[in-house]
Amino acid sequence: SWSIFEDRVLYQLVVFLQPPPRHSFRLELYGGERLPERCSSVRVVLECTCSRIMGDTFCFLHPSKNNQTAQHSPLLQTLCTGCYLDVEEIACWVQNLVQTAWEHLPQWQHWQLTVVPSSHSCRMLLPSPSKMQLCALLVFAVEQGSP
16 A cells, blocks of 8 residues: 655555465364464474475475485575564564665665664655655555465
8 A cells, every 4th residue: 555645655564474395374263263364373284295296395394315404495594584484584684685775776865764673564664856755655554365
């Protein structure tokens, strides 16, 4: 959605997170009565790929012939606390990604991107030369029933 204020345009974007290969997301309900409100209730499940023919792909759950230990998931190591998605880690990762990507856009050098610290979203401010300020808010979500 978007809204216009006196000297500001606010864009609110929902970013649907998709699990990487060999992972799935499982929403955990509270007592089965209502949907979870926080990302901390999104469990990351490692999928077994032993029975699938995937070339040189390894299985996170089971050791291979060459490697006698199960592999570690980069997703669990970077964006999770335990086996649950950590919205603060995701927000920090996306903020860093946006800041790094912005530095590679030379056509936007006359715009100053400010990534506003937030623990549950990614907030960006872009003051334009015309004194109009663009604000973007990225909110993270997981679709129920997604693989």
